[in-house]
Amino acid sequence: MSENKTVRLIITRQDRPDSAPYEEEFVIPYRPNMNVISALMEIRRNPVNAKGEKTTPVAWEMNCLEEVCGACSMVINGKPRQACAALIDKLEQPIRLEPMRTFPVIRDLVIDRSRMFDALKRVKAWIPIDGTYDLGPGPRMPERKRQWAYELSKCMTCGVCLEACPNVNSKSNFIGPAPLSQVRLFNAHPTGAMHKAERLRAIMGDGGLANCGNSQNCVQSCPKGIPLTTSIAALNRETTIQMFRDFFGSDEV
Amino acid sequence: MAGNREFYYRRLHSLLGVIPVGIFLVQHLVVNHFATRGPEAFNRAAEFMGNLPFRYFLEIFVIFLPLLFHAVYGIYIAFTAKFNTRQYGYFRNWMFMLQRITGIITLIFVVWHVYETRVQAALGVEVNYDMMANIVDNPFMLGFYIVGILSTVFHFANGLWSFCVSWGLTVSPRSQQVFTYITMIIFVALSIVGIRAILAFA
Numbered sequence: 001m002s003e004n005k006t007v008r009l010i011i012t013r014q015d016r017p018d019s020a021p022y023e024e025e026f027v028i029p030y031r032p033n034m035n036v037i038s039a040l041m042e043i044r045r046n047p048v049n050a051k052g053e054k055t056t057p058v059a060w061e062m063n064c065l066e067e068v069c070g071a072c073s074m075v076i077n078g079k080p081r082q083a084c085a086a087l088i089d090k091l092e093q094p095i096r097l098e099p100m101r102t103f104p105v106i107r108d109l110v111i112d113r114s115r116m117f118d119a120l121k122r123v124k125a126w127i128p129i130d131g132t133y134d135l136g137p138g139p140r141m142p143e144r145k146r147q148w149a150y151e152l153s154k155c156m157t158c159g160v161c162l163e164a165c166p167n168v169n170s171k172s173n174f175i176g177p178a179p180l181s182q183v184r185l186f187n188a189h190p191t192g193a194m195h196k197a198e199r200l201r202a203i204m205g206d207g208g209l210a211n212c213g214n215s216q217n218c219v220q221s222c223p224k225g226i227p228l229t230t231s232i233a234a235l236n237r238e239t240t241i242q243m244f245r246d247f248f249g250s251d252e253v
Numbered sequence: 254m255a256g257n258r259e260f261y262y263r264r265l266h267s268l269l270g271v272i273p274v275g276i277f278l279v280q281h282l283v284v285n286h287f288a289t290r291g292p293e294a295f296n297r298a299a300e301f302m303g304n305l306p307f308r309y310f311l312e313i314f315v316i317f318l319p320l321l322f323h324a325v326y327g328i329y330i331a332f333t334a335k336f337n338t339r340q341y342g343y344f345r346n347w348m349f350m351l352q353r354i355t356g357i358i359t360l361i362f363v364v365w366h367v368y369e370t371r372v373q374a375a376l377g378v379e380v381n382y383d384m385m386a387n388i389v390d391n392p393f394m395l396g397f398y399i400v401g402i403l404s405t406v407f408h409f410a411n412g413l414w415s416f417c418v419s420w421g422l423t424v425s426p427r428s429q430q431v432f433t434y435i436t437m438i439i440f441v442a443l444s445i446v447g448i449r450a451i452l453a454f455a
Contacts, residue, residue, distance in 0.1 A: 078340050166349060169335040210263035213334060214415045215349035217341045230426060237421025243264070 005030035007039055008050070008094040011058055013108045021105070024058075025050035025094070036076060036083035036097065037062055040109075058097075060109040067223060070158025074109045075100055080163040082223055083109075100163040116157050119179035123202045127192040139190035152185040152231065154224040161218035161228060173207035177218040180209055181231035187238070200235070200242045209235055266326045267419045269319040270412045277316055278409055282402075282446045288453035292382035295453075299380055320363070327356050348411055355408040362401030385454040395455050402447040410440035 006027050014021040027050045028042045037060075044057040063071040065084045072083040075098040077091055088095070103111040129135065141149070155178055162168045162176035183199045186192040203209040212232050219229040245252070287298040305311060331353040338346050369388060374380045389395040414436040417423040423432050 164337070164341055166334045166337050166346070169333075171335070172333045204260040205257050206259045208260060210260040210419075212419075213330070213349055213352075214345065214418050215341075215343075216345035217337070217343060220341065220343050227426070229429075230424060233418050233421060233424040233429070235421075236419055237424055239260070240264075240421045243260075 007034065007088055009039060009043075010094045010096045011043075011108070012096075012098040013058065014099070014105050015056075015107065017104060017106055024055065026058075030088070034088040036074075036086040036088070036091075036095070037065065037072060039088060039095070040083065040097075058109065059107045061111075068156055070113075070156035073100055073111075073158040073160055073163075074098065075163070080160040080221060082158065082160075085223065100159055102163045102165075102168055103159060111159070113157065113159050116159060116162065116176070116178060119175040120157070120182060122175070122205075123179050123183050124195060124199050125179065125182040125186055127186060127189055128195065129191060141190055145188065149185055149188050152181055152188070152226060155181060155185075155226055156224065158223065160221050160223060164217035164221040166215050166217065167211055167213045172211060174211035175203075175207050177212070177228040177232065179203075180212075180235060181226055181228050184231040184235055196238075197242060197245075200239050201246075203235065204239050204242070209239055262326055263330075264419065266323055266330070267412075267416050269323045270409075271416050273315045274319050274323055275409050275413065278405065279443065282406075282443060282450065285450035286446050288382065288385070288450050292386075295382045299382075303380060324360050324363075328360070331356055348414075352408060352411050352415070355404040355411075358400065358404040359408050362397070362404065365397075366401065382454070389451060389455045395451070398451050399448060402451060403444055406443040406447055407440055410436045410443065413439065 007030050009026045009028070011024055011026065012021050013024050026043050026048075028039060028046075031038070040058055040060050047055050047057040049055045060074065060083065061071045062084060063069040065072075067082045067085040070082070073080060074083055075096075076083065076086050077096050080100050083097075097109060099105045099109045099111050103113055103115070106112055129138070157178060159178075161178050165174070165176055167174045168176045180203060183203055187196045187199055209232065214229070216229045219227060222228055284298050284302055285295075288295040334349070334353055336350045336353075338350050370380060370384065373384075378384065389398055414423075414429075414432055417432055418429060423429045
């Protein structure tokens, strides 16, 4: 029954980081339960475009194939999302695939998300527990708070929130919503809270928290449903207090 | 702290938009509303405002300097955004875009308005009911003023919303939602005040 069914894809391709992008159309045989990844695999298996010309296989990134690694993020029919979780049956055809242009394009759908990892380093998105001796177990976290923090920890640095944000672009150096929310996560941890002020000061720097313009596209787009705008507003409150503490001094160490 | 000014500039921008510029706007609209009680009432109110003690001090520190900073930094903010409402047609994203567009319209309007009234006053023209009546006698100028007032009031009302987020007053989605309703009521209410006043001159 489905032997003759096909899937039409229009893919924005780019051969080199500095070369001009172009569109190429592909028609591939349909199989039940396909996702965008399996469609791209089919093109890789038989790299022939819709005109019947032999072409180079489309380059893309993938890893976990279950929407937890963030590597296969791309713009699918105008919306940034993970290719592995994008089912062909649920997409309008022709399916348009584009790279997330907010990031530097390396080739075809492959982008360089380094800026996000640099931002995580900048905001100290970790909990320092190393010492010269065994520090013993840290303070316990209430179960309710742990469950709440788990939601924030689902961030996979996929870049969708940066792609959706109107303030993350070539004209601004805004680090974007994802690393900001990580500051809230690590500041909520009882051990992480020992470095709270350092993280807050990091996001009070250039390109930090204040660059948010409250378009709230991030929270609408996050594939993990992370309350990014709540994180940003909560950090706004924290940094307001931090700002006064830093200026006037504080009785708190 | 060197090279670390952006956070403070943004916060200052947000603060100045409400205090004192926003408060001045509300006061200005309310005083203008005297025009609905006739030329006499407006002229008395305008004279009272014009003869406030420390007038130049108030004008410089309550109006012009805060407004100048808010405007100049606002242009920078508006032009660093890349609008994407076509792809992401969410309510807040539209408000994000409108906030920046009305900011630019308001700036053009305010510059023209200040030139037509305050600069003329400095050149010796008397500020009274007739001055405004002459301006809005021209239907094009009346339209320009109505657009300017609506744009200014929207920018203030919606700016109040983002002020509350930027300073961490409204954190939870529910509080932000409730404040969206409140600011939209403020927008409608102040629009009525402003439009009634300008129509009183026409």
